[in-house]
Structure formats: C-alpha cells, structure tokens
Amino acid sequence: MQDGLEGFLRALRAHDVAVSPAEAIDAHRALAQIGFSSRTLLRDAFCVTLAKSAEEVERFETCFDLYYARDAFDLAHGPPQEAGRDEMGGPSAAFDLEASLEAGDEAALAAAMEASAARIGAGEIRLQSQRSLMTRRLLDDLGLRSLEARIAAGRGSESLADRIQAESLAGQRERLFARAGAFIERQAGLFAAQSARRMREQVLARKALTAVEPEDIRAMETLVRRMARKLASKYARRRRRARLGRLDVRHTLRRSLGYGGIPFEIVWRTRAVEKPKIAVMCDVSRSVAQAAQFLLLFLHCLNEVVERLDAFAFSDHAVAVSDVLREESVDDAIALILDRVGFRSTDYGRAFADVFELHGAKIDRRTTLIILGDGRTNYAEPRLDILRAIADRARSVIWLNPEPQTYWGQGDSKMDAYGRFCTVARTCNTLESLERIIEDVLRKYLPR
Amino acid sequence: MAPEDSTLDPAVLAAGEARDSVESLIAGLAGVGYIASRRIATALFMALNLGKPILVEGPAGVGKTELAIASAGLLGLPLIRMQCYEGLDESKALYEWKYGKQLLYTQILKDHMGRALADAPDLGAAMEGLHGAGDLFFSEPFLEPRPLLTALRQPGGAVLLIDEIDKSDEAFEAFLLETLSAFQVSIPELGVIRAKTPPVVFLTSNNVRDLGDALKRRCLHLHIPLPDQALEERIVATRVPEVEAALRRQLVSFVQELRSRDLRKLPSISETVDWARALILLHVQALDAVVVRDTLNVLLKFEADIAAVEPQIGDLLTSGA
Numbered sequence: 173m174q175d176g177l178e179g180f181l182r183a184l185r186a187h188d189v190a191v192s193p194a195e196a197i198d199a200h201r202a203l204a205q206i207g208f209s210s211r212t213l214l215r216d217a218f219c220v221t222l223a224k225s226a227e228e229v230e231r232f233e234t235c236f237d238l239y240y241a242r243d244a245f246d247l248a249h250g251p252p253q254e255a256g257r258d259e260m261g262g263p264s265a266a267f268d269l270e271a272s273l274e275a276g277d278e279a280a281l282a283a284a285m286e287a288s289a290a291r292i293g294a295g296e297i298r299l300q301s302q303r304s305l306m307t308r309r310l311l312d313d314l315g316l317r318s319l320e321a322r323i324a325a326g327r328g329s330e331s332l333a334d335r336i337q338a339e340s341l342a343g344q345r346e347r348l349f350a351r352a353g354a355f356i357e358r359q360a361g362l363f364a365a366q367s368a369r370r371m372r373e374q375v376l377a378r379k380a381l382t383a384v385e386p387e388d389i390r391a392m393e394t395l396v397r398r399m400a401r402k403l404a405s406k407y408a409r410r411r412r413r414a415r416l417g418r419l420d421v422r423h424t425l426r427r428s429l430g431y432g433g434i435p436f437e438i439v440w441r442t443r444a445v446e447k448p449k450i451a452v453m454c455d456v457s458r459s460v461a462q463a464a465q466f467l468l469l470f471l472h473c474l475n476e477v478v479e480r481l482d483a484f485a486f487s488d489h490a491v492a493v494s495d496v497l498r499e500e501s502v503d504d505a506i507a508l509i510l511d512r513v514g515f516r517s518t519d520y521g522r523a524f525a526d527v528f529e530l531h532g533a534k535i536d537r538r539t540t541l542i543i544l545g546d547g548r549t550n551y552a553e554p555r556l557d558i559l560r561a562i563a564d565r566a567r568s569v570i571w572l573n574p575e576p577q578t579y580w581g582q583g584d585s586k587m588d589a590y591g592r593f594c595t596v597a598r599t600c601n602t603l604e605s606l607e608r609i610i611e612d613v614l615r616k617y618l619p620r
Numbered sequence: 621m622a623p624e625d626s627t628l629d630p631a632v633l634a635a636g637e638a639r640d641s642v643e644s645l646i647a648g649l650a651g652v653g654y655i656a657s658r659r660i661a662t663a664l665f666m667a668l669n670l671g672k673p674i675l676v677e678g679p680a681g682v683g684k685t686e687l688a689i690a691s692a693g694l695l696g697l698p699l700i701r702m703q704c705y706e707g708l709d710e711s712k713a714l715y716e717w718k719y720g721k722q723l724l725y726t727q728i729l730k731d732h733m734g735r736a737l738a739d740a741p742d743l744g745a746a747m748e749g750l751h752g753a754g755d756l757f758f759s760e761p762f763l764e765p766r767p768l769l770t771a772l773r774q775p776g777g778a779v780l781l782i783d784e785i786d787k788s789d790e791a792f793e794a795f796l797l798e799t800l801s802a803f804q805v806s807i808p809e810l811g812v813i814r815a816k817t818p819p820v821v822f823l824t825s826n827n828v829r830d831l832g833d834a835l836k837r838r839c840l841h842l843h844i845p846l847p848d849q850a851l852e853e854r855i856v857a858t859r860v861p862e863v864e865a866a867l868r869r870q871l872v873s874f875v876q877e878l879r880s881r882d883l884r885k886l887p888s889i890s891e892t893v894d895w896a897r898a899l900i901l902l903h904v905q906a907l908d909a910v911v912v913r914d915t916l917n918v919l920l921k922f923e924a925d926i927a928a929v930e931p932q933i934g935d936l937l938t939s940g941a
Binding site for chain 2: 190195205216217219224225228435438
C-alpha cells in the first residue's frame with residue numbers, strides 16, 4: 173500500500189466515518205482504477221466506496237476537503253502525502269531548510285513538512301490545545317535551530333551582503349512559521365476536532381441526569397436522539413414470520429379435498445409475532461425536575477420510533493401526553509407538558525389512580541408499563557393496590573428510579589414497597605444507564 | 621425507455637465504450653434518457669470496475685429505480701427486478717421446487733413404477749431399483765428459478781435490481797450477503813451455482829429501517845438527493861420534451877421553492893415530471909395561481925400539505941420567478 177491513502181483513512185475514522193479494512197481495500201482498488209488525475213473524480217469515487225449513509229457522506233466531504241485541500245492537490249505531484257512518504261524515516265538533515273527557503277522551492281518545503289509531520293507524529297494530535305506544541309516540534313524537526321543560528325551569525329557579520337541575506341532569511345522564517353502553523357491547524361482539524369467532541373459526549377453520557385449544565389443540553393439532545401434511533405432500529409422486528417418447515421396438517425388436508433385427497437397445495441404454519449404495547453409514566457415533579465427534561469426528551473424520541481406508545485406525565489395528577497408528543501416539536505412538547513403538570517409536588521397515589529382510569533382498560537398481557545420516577549410520595553397514600561392491579565394485568569412493570577438503591581424506602585420514599593410489584597426496579601441516573609436499561613427491557617420484557 | 625434492440629451488435633459495442641470513463645457513462649445514460657450527476661455516474665463506473673453492488677438511497681421518486689433501468693438499457697443487459705416486501709424469503713427470491721409438477725409426475729408414473737418394479741424378486745431389490753429414480757424429481761426440470769437465480773444464470777450477465785431492500789426482513793438481508801459477495805448460491809440437491817458473468821446489482825432503499833452494516837460494507841453507497849434547479853430542468857427537458865423552456869424554468873423553480881417549505885412529503889423528481897405532463901395535457905403556457913391550485917394534487921400527496929400550501933401559492937409563484 174504505497175499510495176498514501178492510510179493518512180486519509182485515518183482522518184476519516186477520526187471524523188466518525190467507519191472505514192473497515194474491506195472498504196479500505198475497495199478504496200485502494202478504486203484509486204488504482206482512476207488514479208489522482210482528477211480531484212472531483214477521486215472525491216466521488218472515494219465517497220461511494222467509503223461513506224455509507226447520508227450523514228457519513230456529509231462528514232466525508234468535510235474531511236476530504238480538509239485533507240486534500242484544494243491548493244495542496246497538485247495534479248502534477250499527486251497527493252501531498254506521496255512525496256512525504258518517500259522520505260519518511262530518512263534523516264532530517266537530508267533536507268536543507270535554508271537552501272530551499274532561499275530558492276523558494278515550495279514543493280520541496282511542502283514535502284519536507286509532510287515528512288517531518290510523519291516523524292513527530294502530527295497525526296496523533298487529539299486536542300486543539302496541543303497545536304502550539306506540535307508546531308514547535310515540527311519547526312524543530314525541519315531544522316529551525318540551524319536556520320536561527322545562521323540568521324544570528326549573519327546579523328552579527330561584518331559583511332553587508334551577509335546581513336542582507338540574514339534579514340531575507342528572517343523574513344522567510346516568519347513565512348515558515350505561518351506555514352507550519354497552518355499545517356498543524358489542518359492536522360488538528362482532521363484529527364482532533366472530532367475526538368474532542370466524542371470525549372465530551374462520553375463524559376455527558378456518564379453524567380448524572382440531575383447534574384447536567386444548561387449549556388450541555390443541546391449536546392445531550394443529539395445523544396438522546398441517536399440512542400433512541402439505535403434502540404428502535406435494533407428492535408423494529410417484523411410482526412409475522414413464517415416458520416419454515418412446519419407443516420400445517422389441518423389446512424393442507426382441507427385444501428387437498430379439491431384434488432381428490434392429493435396434497436397439491438401445502439400450507440406452512442405461520443406464527444403471528446405480537447406487537448408490544450408500551451405505556452410510560454414519567455414523573456415531572458419538582459424533585460426530579462432536572463432529570464424530567466431528559467426523560468421527556470427520551471420519550472419524545474421513543475415516540476418517533478415505537479409505534480404503540482402511550483405516554484403519561486404526572487406530578488400531583490397524571491395527564492396523557494401521547495398526542496402532545498406526536499404533534500409538537502421536541503421543545504414545544506416539553507414546555508407544554510412541564511407547563512401543564514410540571515414542578516409540583518408528587519402524589520403517586522393520585523397519579524396511579526388517574527392512569528388507571530385513563531388507560532386501565534387498555535392494559536393487557538401485551539402491555540409493558542415503564543415508570544420513570546423517584547417514588548417519593550410526600551407521605552400521601554401510595555395506593556399500592558392500584559399498582560398491584562396494573563401489575564396483575566400487564567405483562568411487566570418496569571420502574572426506573574434516578575435515586576441510588578440505598579435511598580429507597582428512606583424518608584417519604586415508598587420505592588421499596590412499590591418495587592415489590594415491579595418486574596424490575598432499577599436505578600437509572602445517567603444517559604448511559606438509561607440506554608442500557610431500555611435495551612435490556614426491550615430484549616427481555618417485551619414479547620417478540 | 622430502454623431500447624428494445626439493445627442486444628444488437630452496435631448497442632453492445634456502444635455499451636463497451638460507455639464503460640470506459642465517467643464522462644462516457646454520463647453521455648451514455650443521457651442517451652437512454654437518464655440525466656446523471658457526476659456522482660451517480662462515478663458510482664456506476666466504480667460498480668462496473670470493482671464488481672460490487674450499488675446501494676442507492678434517497679427520498680422516494682428521485683430516480684433510484686430508473687437508474688437501474690437506464691443502466692440496463694445502456695449496457696444492453698436484461699433487467700431482472702426483484703421487489704422486496706415484508707416476509708420475502710428464499711423460496712420467492714432464489715428458487716423453488718415445482719411441487720405440483722413433482723406430485724403430478726409421481727402420480728402419472730405410479731403405474732409405470734409398479735410395472736418396472738414388478739419383476740423385482742424381493743423388497744430389497746425394489747428399493748435398489750428406486751434409488752436410481754429418487755433424484756429425478758430434484759433436478760433441473762423441476763427447478764423454478766426466482767429472480768436471484770435467474771440473474772446468476774444469465775450467460776452474458778444481467779442487471780439485477782433489488783428494489784426497496786429496506787422493506788425486507790433482517791433474515792433476508794443476511795441471506796443476500798452470500799449471494800452479493802461471491803455471486804453464487806448453493807442448492808443442496810444440485811450443488812453450488814456460480815455466476816459466469818457477475819450481474820450488475822442495484823439495491824434501492826427508502827430508509828424505512830436502517831440496513832445492517834454488513835450489507836452496507838459489501839456495497840458501494842450512493843445517496844441521490846433531490847436535484848438542484850439546473851439538473852431538474854434538464855431532467856424535465858429529457859422526460860417531457862414538449863414543455864417550452866420558459867414554462868419549464870417556471871415550474872421547476874416553483875417545485876424547488878416548495879421543497880424549502882416544511883411539508884410532510886416533499887415533491888420529488890417524479891412528481892415534477894408528472895406535473896409537467898399534466899400541464900402539457902391542459903395546454904398551459906405559463907403558470908398562474910388558478911392553474912397551480914387545480915393541479916396541486918399532482919405535486920402534493922397529503923391533504924394537510926395541500927391545505928398548507930394553497931394560501932401561499934401567490935407568494936411561491938413570485939418568489940420562485
């Protein structure tokens with residue numbers, strides 16, 4: 173693989189375009205087919221071989237434009253990387269910085285810069301803050317020290333010609349600084365921009381829902397949406413599937429009557445796959461106000477992808493919010509729901525009674541009820557009887573509580589009592605755990 | 621649209637030339653009535669040269685299926701089309717044994733068999749005699765090839781269009797992997813059948829569900845977006861040549877303007893073309909509010925969209941112009 177594609181593929185991976193070895197081979201084959209003759213052709217060819225969804229196409233294009241920058245894509249010389257490869261590993265002394273600066277040999281300078289970059293590992297840059305360090309290392313590797321020694325010597329020299337030359341070299345040095353800076357800037361754009369974002373998302377996913385800063389909310393939203401989509405596409409199963417190889421004897425015999433008992437038409441057994449029904453109750457009271465926003469957000473995303481979702485929000489009473497979630501945009505829906513029932517003190521007993529009245533008739537053995545709340549009743553009647561009635565009818569009841577298990581049952585928490593009627597009751601206080609639990613739920617407690 | 625005489629020599633020769641470069645593919649596709657952007661032509665070029673399937677994604681009606689049909693026309697290959705749907709399985713996609721024929725033959729041959737085995741001294745000898753006949757019913761004459769097998773068995777290659785792959789089940793998608801990567805299928809009774817000339821494969825998807833990574837990795841990916849003004853005008857000009865240039869510009873910019881609105885289903889190329897045809901039928905020379913209101917149902921397929929757009933027709937006409 174001598175065509176200098178690795179750097180580009182690495183940059184693509186840093187941009188969240190998943191490039192597998194198989195696709196890398198395809199890219200090499202494509203390159204062998206068309207060569208570096210035309211930038212647009214190369215771009216289109218790489219795009220169809222490497223980017224596998226509309227979002228990836230977008231990221232691919234950004235990355236391609238950064239990597240094969242228009243000015244750097246010199247048709248006569250091939251890609252910038254290629255020149256650098258040849259010199260890789262060679263001693264940096266082989267390149268005479270002063271000479272090429274004086275001669276104004278741009279191509280040699282660019283090649284040397286690529287080679288140096290490879291030596292100092294500029295591609296390993298992960299954070300924007302590493303830029304100045306990397307620039308410095310790059311300049312050192314290019315032989316800045318000897319250049320500066322020469323400038324100093326020239327300036328101190330008696331001869332006018334030497335002094336003039338030193339000044340001209342100093343001017344060249346400034347330009348070199350600018351070029352090296354721009355070069356590292358490009359590398360950072362290629363390799364660091366995405367990794368920083370990814371690190372931030374990882375941190376966010378593990379952060380307690382109640383401790384999320386307002387400025388992170390946008391980032392959380394993207395995360396939540398991606399999560400909901402992932403879950404949905406994983407569990408969007410077909411509803412009816414033929415069980416191949418199982419003969420339906422009764423139907424086959426009946427059909428064969430028309431042919432004098434000879435089974436011309438054979439009927440295979442099919443099995444109807446039940447469609448799950450999910451009902452969600454979400455606590456939006458004061459005690460869980462912070463988390464509520466994300467739970468609602470999650471609910472909204474889930475609503476987009478799960479077909480039969482009945483959603484309720486409650487604090488001192490419960491209301492059905494499925495319609496709001498379906499018709500309004502995320503922000504409007506959340507604002508509307510919080511406005512209607514949010515930020516009051518919770519009355520679980522009343523909420524259960526409301527839900528049972530609104531929805532009780534629809535709860536059957538296919539229903540999974542998910543409750544998101546802290547189980548703090550404010551010392552009101554917990555109405556365990558209603559939860560028991562619901563649990564008897566429903567396929568499963570799942571309670572996700574933002575509080576750690578050690579707090580359950582302390583103070584006004586009735587979580588330990590409620591927990592007895594739940595199929596599962598778990599702590600869930602970060603996005604990561606929410607995703608894991610929902611995935612668990614979909615796998616285990618939903619009929620398939 | 622595909623020329624019927626594509627099997628004639630000149631067409632095949634032209635197809636050979638058309639494969640040479642992206643430019644000649646664009647020209648060739650234009651020759652069979654498909655206006656391709658550079659990226660589309662590049663994708664086709666890479667598919668032909670790397671021998672990989674193309675997965676075509678994009679909104680409904682941007683010409684995903686048309687691309688396969690046009691390519692078949694251009695390359696002079698037969699088009700074999702397989703429409704996917706929920707519950708599609710191997711027996712409908714690959715092959716099936718002609719059960720009825722097998723049964724009929726057994727019935728007919730029953731007497732004959734009785735006679736043939738009559739002189740067998742004992743049961744063991746009769747069994748021995750039957751062994752030779754056993755495989756008869758699982759042989760070529762009783763095989764019912766379905767689209768995939770048909771495509772693999774075309775001697776000169778074929779264009780295989782697997783339409784709306786996202787509508788099929790995951791199990792079927794997994795089954796396709798073998799066929800698409802090795803261009804071979806195994807039939808237990810007959811052995812492995814390998815394509816002599818691998819077919820050019822197009823898979824289309826409307827994104828009803830996300831396709832598996834394994835399938836995506838085996839394919840080239842082509843996303844066809846809604847076209848820009850210039851491209852769409854050229855497409856309309858090719859598909860509906862009767863439309864005058866002025867009207868064409870006007871109607872395309874109206875559609876382009878519509879696409880910037882927040883609608884449930886944006887009109888795509890096929891709707892634009894239909895609309896152009898409708899306007900020709902109505903002898904319309906230039907768009908005005910009345911004509912647009914009467915024909916809006918060609919462009920918009922939801923009552924709510926029509927209701928949302930109707931009061932703004934005047935604005936749309938002026939801002940588009």
